[in-house]
Amino acid sequence: MKSQMSHQPVTISTMKNIQISMSKSINNITIPATRIASFGRLMLLAGLSCLGSLSTKAQEVTPAASLLPAPNAALTPKWNRFSLGMKLTHLYDLKYTSYDLLSSGVSASDPYGLNGSKTKFDLAAGIDMSYYFTPLFSMDLGYEKGKMTGANKTEYYESNVSFITLGANLDLKRASRIEEYKWVPYLRASLAQGTYETERRFISDDVKFSDTKGNSMQVGVGLGVRYHINNRWCLNLMSEFVTINTDAWDGYDYGTGSDQMIKSSLGLKYTFGKEKHIDRALAWQDNRVDRMQARIDDQVNNAIKSINDSVDTKFKKLMNTPGSKDSDDDGIVDKFDKCPDVAGLFSNNGCPPVEEAVKAKEKEAEVDQTIAKIAPAPSASGSSHSGLSDEEKYRLKNEIMVEMNPIRFGYNSYQLTAKSYEQLNTIAVIMRNNNAYKLTLKGFTDDLGSADYNKKLSEMRANAVAEYLASRGITKDRISILAVGKENPLDDNNSKIGKANNRRVECKLQ
Structure with a gap:
């Protein structure tokens, strides 16, 4: 019996690794915007629904999490008709x-x-x-x-x-x-x-x-x-x-x-x-195709969340005995958590994913080269206009890394895509390494829909980014949100590419 019990953590680790692998793989599927991919993801959704129902029957920790209707379905842009x-x-x-x-x-x-x-x-x-x-x-x-x-x-x-x-x-x-x-x-x-x-x-x-x-x-x-x-x-x-x-x-x-x-x-x-x-509007763009795309995206993401929540609940139940303390609320009790103050993964002993730090280092090296070109080191004479100090360079580097790539969103959607996670993980590393930093998130939309509708949608996009950063260990009191809506477009709204560029959240260090 003791031998069998000693293998319990291995089973849990396997569960978490499967969960992480599934999340990454499925998120990668949601990136393409082609219409054909929509039908492929629809078939995937049916499989996820079955998997979600089976996993829920296997555990009676929480009620079955049904696939919720797409949150964006009610937020439908209007047309002049x-x-x-x-x-x-x-x-x-x-x-x-x-x-x-x-x-x-x-x-x-x-x-x-x-x-x-x-x-x-x-x-x-x-x-x-x-x-x-x-x-x-x-x-x-x-x-x-x-x-x-x-x-x-x-x-x-x-x-x-x-x-x-x-x-x-x-x-x-x-x-x-x-x-x-x-x-x-x-x-x-x-x-x-x-x-x-x-x-x-x-x-x-x-x-x-x-x-x-x-x-x-x-x-x-x-x-x-x-x-x-x-x-x-x-x-x-x-x-x-x-x-x-x-x-x-x-x-x-x-x-x-x-x-x-x-x-x-x-x-x-x-x-x-x-x-x-x-x-x-374009011949096919009467919103039906785009709304179907958004609903499929939302339902797939809700299915993923349902599976993740189920596994997390089971994991916490197995790992957290009554009275145990989990300071960062990542499902790993402090006595097993090598990073008890920062939310992390079981596969990395409770610490943030290794790839986050690696990617951040790669970006940091690129930004260092850019700063070296635009801001050479101060001269020996100490002239104020001869360059930036090391502290100023460090701050500038972090600002560039945070602000260089806005977080993009799909049409009429506030769901994060897998492509956004790399930039958000870099921001999370910077924020964790600099506790004095605060972050402002500005949400934007394209020009389809009313001003009130787009205000609400831009706020939901900024909140989605804030929620993800919070899951990476950034407390919400360090994050402020500003809903801009369709004002201040980054690109021309007369083209599909321009509209896509305007559906964004901009991150700015304070």
């Missing part, structure tokens, strides 16, 4: 057939627009409202009223017309584009209810010989382009080929049952809201 506009439309009556046979047996040419002095450049004025469902699809409802004219060789017509139109638009965007749009071409289909009051007259003496009125359904297809001046104002140029389901539109029904026209419009739209216009 609804707009009102006004437009001016040119109405051109097309010549539907060469000749139509009248009931009397006489043939006559179908009147058409811009055909002689009796016709005009016909215009209609209108208003519309639009709603953009995704970066690719929108619908609009509009009303227009105006006049139309047309003529053949012997007669002409004048008609008061109006339209109520429901349109659907599909944007033509390239999947490979990475910059926001200003010019957005699109395809269009529409269904309209039109009314007309038409008079027909002879060209020779302007005598009216016929009048009619009615309404008809119209179907249109066309092309358009929108130019976004900014996120609120845009110009809209569009042209449609319209088929009318009556031949009486021009005042006389030849019996063909339909007529045709072209409607070309120029409009100005105002979009409500303070956010980015969704029509300027």
